[in-house]
Amino acid sequence: MKFNHRHVLSMEQFSAADIHAVLDTAENFLELNSREIKKVPTLRGRAVINFFFEPSTRTRTSFEIAGKRLSADMLNLSGSSSSVVKGESLVDTALTLRSMNPDIVVVRHSHAGAPHLMARHVGAHVINAGDGQHQHPTQGLLDLMTVRQRFGQIEGLKVAIVGDILHSRVARSDLIGFQKCGAEVWLCGPPTLLPPEFARFGARMTYNLEEALTGAHVIILLRVQAERMNSAFFPTAREYSQRYGLNSEKLKWARKDAVVMHPGPMNRGVEIDPSVADGAHSLILRQVENGVSVRAALMMMLLGGGDRPRGDA
Amino acid sequence: MLLIENAHVVDPAGQLDGVRSIEVDRGRIRRVLKSPPPAQERAEYGEIINASGMHLFPGFLDLRTFAGEPGYEYKESFATVSRAAAAGGFTGVAVVPWVRPVTDSAPMVRDVLKLAAAHSVVEVYPIAGATLGLKGETMTEAADLRSAGAVALSDGGRPVQNTLLLRRILEYAKTWGLTVFLTPRDPDLSRGALVSEGEVSARLGMRGDPAASEEIAVARYIALAELTGARVHIEPISTAGAIRQLRQALKRELPVTAAVTAHHAVLSERDAEDFDTNARLNPPLRSPKDRDAMQKALSDGTIAAVVSDHSPQSSVEKQVSFEEAEPGSAGLETVFGAVMDLVHHKVIDLPAAAGLLCTGPARVLGIKPNMIAEGEKANLCLARINADWTVRAQDFASKGRNSVFEGRPMKGKILLTLCNGKVVWHGDS
Numbered sequence: 244m245k246f247n248h249r250h251v252l253s254m255e256q257f258s259a260a261d262i263h264a265v266l267d268t269a270e271n272f273l274e275l276n277s278r279e280i281k282k283v284p285t286l287r288g289r290a291v292i293n294f295f296f297e298p299s300t301r302t303r304t305s306f307e308i309a310g311k312r313l314s315a316d317m318l319n320l321s322g323s324s325s326s327v328v329k330g331e332s333l334v335d336t337a338l339t340l341r342s343m344n345p346d347i348v349v350v351r352h353s354h355a356g357a358p359h360l361m362a363r364h365v366g367a368h369v370i371n372a373g374d375g376q377h378q379h380p381t382q383g384l385l386d387l388m389t390v391r392q393r394f395g396q397i398e399g400l401k402v403a404i405v406g407d408i409l410h411s412r413v414a415r416s417d418l419i420g421f422q423k424c425g426a427e428v429w430l431c432g433p434p435t436l437l438p439p440e441f442a443r444f445g446a447r448m449t450y451n452l453e454e455a456l457t458g459a460h461v462i463i464l465l466r467v468q469a470e471r472m473n474s475a476f477f478p479t480a481r482e483y484s485q486r487y488g489l490n491s492e493k494l495k496w497a498r499k500d501a502v503v504m505h506p507g508p509m510n511r512g513v514e515i516d517p518s519v520a521d522g523a524h525s526l527i528l529r530q531v532e533n534g535v536s537v538r539a540a541l542m543m544m545l546l547g548g549g550d551r552p553r554g555d556a
Numbered sequence: 557m558l559l560i561e562n563a564h565v566v567d568p569a570g571q572l573d574g575v576r577s578i579e580v581d582r583g584r585i586r587r588v589l590k591s592p593p594p595a596q597e598r599a600e601y602g603e604i605i606n607a608s609g610m611h612l613f614p615g616f617l618d619l620r621t622f623a624g625e626p627g628y629e630y631k632e633s634f635a636t637v638s639r640a641a642a643a644g645g646f647t648g649v650a651v652v653p654w655v656r657p658v659t660d661s662a663p664m665v666r667d668v669l670k671l672a673a674a675h676s677v678v679e680v681y682p683i684a685g686a687t688l689g690l691k692g693e694t695m696t697e698a699a700d701l702r703s704a705g706a707v708a709l710s711d712g713g714r715p716v717q718n719t720l721l722l723r724r725i726l727e728y729a730k731t732w733g734l735t736v737f738l739t740p741r742d743p744d745l746s747r748g749a750l751v752s753e754g755e756v757s758a759r760l761g762m763r764g765d766p767a768a769s770e771e772i773a774v775a776r777y778i779a780l781a782e783l784t785g786a787r788v789h790i791e792p793i794s795t796a797g798a799i800r801q802l803r804q805a806l807k808r809e810l811p812v813t814a815a816v817t818a819h820h821a822v823l824s825e826r827d828a829e830d831f832d833t834n835a836r837l838n839p840p841l842r843s844p845k846d847r848d849a850m851q852k853a854l855s856d857g858t859i860a861a862v863v864s865d866h867s868p869q870s871s872v873e874k875q876v877s878f879e880e881a882e883p884g885s886a887g888l889e890t891v892f893g894a895v896m897d898l899v900h901h902k903v904i905d906l907p908a909a910a911g912l913l914c915t916g917p918a919r920v921l922g923i924k925p926n927m928i929a930e931g932e933k934a935n936l937c938l939a940r941i942n943a944d945w946t947v948r949a950q951d952f953a954s955k956g957r958n959s960v961f962e963g964r965p966m967k968g969k970i971l972l973t974l975c976n977g978k979v980v981w982h983g984d985s
Binding site: 324325326332333334335352354355356357359360375376377378410412415438440441443444 | 831879880
């Protein structure tokens with residue numbers, strides 16, 4: 244399977260076949276995790292820059308581990324998303340990076356489209372590690388991987404994405420990815436956080452959690468940002484939690500074998516009750532583990548390294 | 557003396573639409589001839605331009621030009637903006653007050669006119685702020701602004717929130733015959749918006765500007781126009797809902813006019829999906845349905861004028877993320893091509909196109925429109941309406957290198973522009 248992508252910017256760019264190819268490659272990496280020596284020389288001598296313009300520990304670390312397991316030279320840079328604070332434009336930043344000749348630049352930025360702009364100027368492969376409220380393709384892929392592992396397939400599953408859809412890049416990536424792989428995607432949240440336009444993308448929409456969860460195989464909960472709680476998207480965190488938070492009782496609306504996922508970090512007690520987060524249905528930690536494999540797979544496929552980690556360190 | 561021979565003259569004010577030859581002498585149109593002068597008289601002309609196959613229009617008037625001076629010389633200046641205007645067929649530009657310092661007092665109006673007199677190759681009409689510093693708090697001295705040369709007042713792109721203050725501004729401006737330019741936007745609904753609210757905003761995860769923001773503001777302004785009887789000019793409009801309300805208001809003969817930008821007349825949000833900061837505009841590009849409503853309103857006279865909304869930005873302001881980019885497109889040099897697009901697609905005819913660029917804008921300001929008739933000022937532009945070209949902002953006469961039309965093919969180009977008889981633009985023909 245040929246991987247015909249120079250950059251990883253959005254789930255929109257992938258076909259279902261692309262997605263399964265990435266997941267197959269990622270599965271090959273899982274075994275590496277259980278080895279005593281968790282390193283292969285596949286990307287030895289290659290330089291990967293992790294450029295995070297907004298704070299992130301989880302995603303940045305995940306990329307870093309992925310790169311290091313492939314023996315790439317990892318460089319972590321952080322900065323402000325604001326050009327005013329930085330004193331240089333994003334294009335200038337890209338040109339500066341370009342002169343360092345990196346092979347891959349991983350970009351996290353609080354503005355939609357920033358990785359696209361970087362991709363036009365940086366002269367390296369760009370992986371979007373989250374751009375504003377637009378896309379988070381590696382999260383989408385790791386969610387797909389986690390679901391495929393559990394159910395053996397994605398096609399035909401009912402997937403409910405619950406919470407702040409409006410502001411969520413994860414929701415946008417998951418919606419596209421799961422639909423491309425043949426799942427039926429339901430979006431659920433309060434009307435202020437679930438714009439009606441999403442119906443045009445083929446998703447089923449409901450403001451009623453029970454309707455979303457009934458018969459669901461997969462429940463993906465989204466984080467409610469603290470700042471949303473204070474800007475009249477809903478009256479109180481308490482009311483949100485009552486209507487849209489998931490607890491063990493409401494989980495019974497879903498299938499018996501339903502799985503619960505969350506991109507993290509969680510607000511325990513708001514969108515997810517601790518009993519669910521830590522319960523038997525939760526795949527939240529599995530998601531984190533799969534994240535490293537998916538990111539390693541993408542780095543390798545972008546650099547034409549084949550579909551399995553070769554050799555020993 | 558100059559002779560422009562066998563041009564197809566399109567003069568909406570004089571209702572002329574036919575082949576004529578025009579004599580220009582000492583800044584004025586000396587004669588308009590049905591056929592070229594006989595051979596023995598040709599020696600009298602210093603220059604003869606054979607314009608057969610070309611169209612001659614009265615010089616265009618733009619209602620929304622950011623001139624950069626004073627204060628933003630790195631973005632634009634009178635020298636550059638006026639050449640950009642001339643390249644676009646404009647012989648007059650109404651310049652917006654949001655420069656630094658803001659044009660909100662008589663001395664500032666005089667300062668603008670002084671800069672223009674020294675550096676501009678086209679006529680400059682200052683628009684003054686309706687409130688001090690465009691802060692929406694304190695009325696400016698409208699009478700004094702008028703005597704200093706201001707042609708209109710403007711809220712400066714920032715709607716006056718206090719409706720009582722706005723009422724007083726309108727009542728007062730009416731006394732002095734000043735049109736008041738109002739921005740159709742509800743600041744709360746539009747706060748932080750980057751694109752139009754709808755499918756594109758949902759997909760790109762960028763905050764959307766709902767059409768309701770514009771519609772609420774238009775309803776407010778129409779009600780105040782009726783209450784005060786003042787001349788209210790709403791620009792730039794972009795939504796089908798605004799058009800519906802305008803139609804009603806015009807049917808009731810309220811003193812309301814509206815303008816649309818050239819880009820909102822031909823482009824839609826579909827043209828802004830790849831995070832190109834050139835498409836970061838205020839208001840944002842709307843849905844194809846809204847764009848079609850603009851075209852309908854242009855064809856039936858609901859919209860009085862097409863404006864450039866000339867907003868040149870330096871690369872510093874566009875080579876950033878879409879969210880951080882300053883809104884605007886350097887528009888003066890692409891208005892004609894965009895309007896000709898409407899003509900070629902039979903949305904409007906040539907006289908209507910000329911009306912939207914000449915008589916309409918003059919009517920908004922309450923000034924005499926340019927005409928192609930004996931004794932009139934020789935404010936003219938000569939165009940080849942079928943000339944193909946591609947927009948390359950790097951070739952602009954403006955300092956602005958930002959064009960929402962960048963890379964797009966256009967059909968229709970200005971070849972020659974005369975302002976008061978002087979050649980201010982000579983394009984390659």
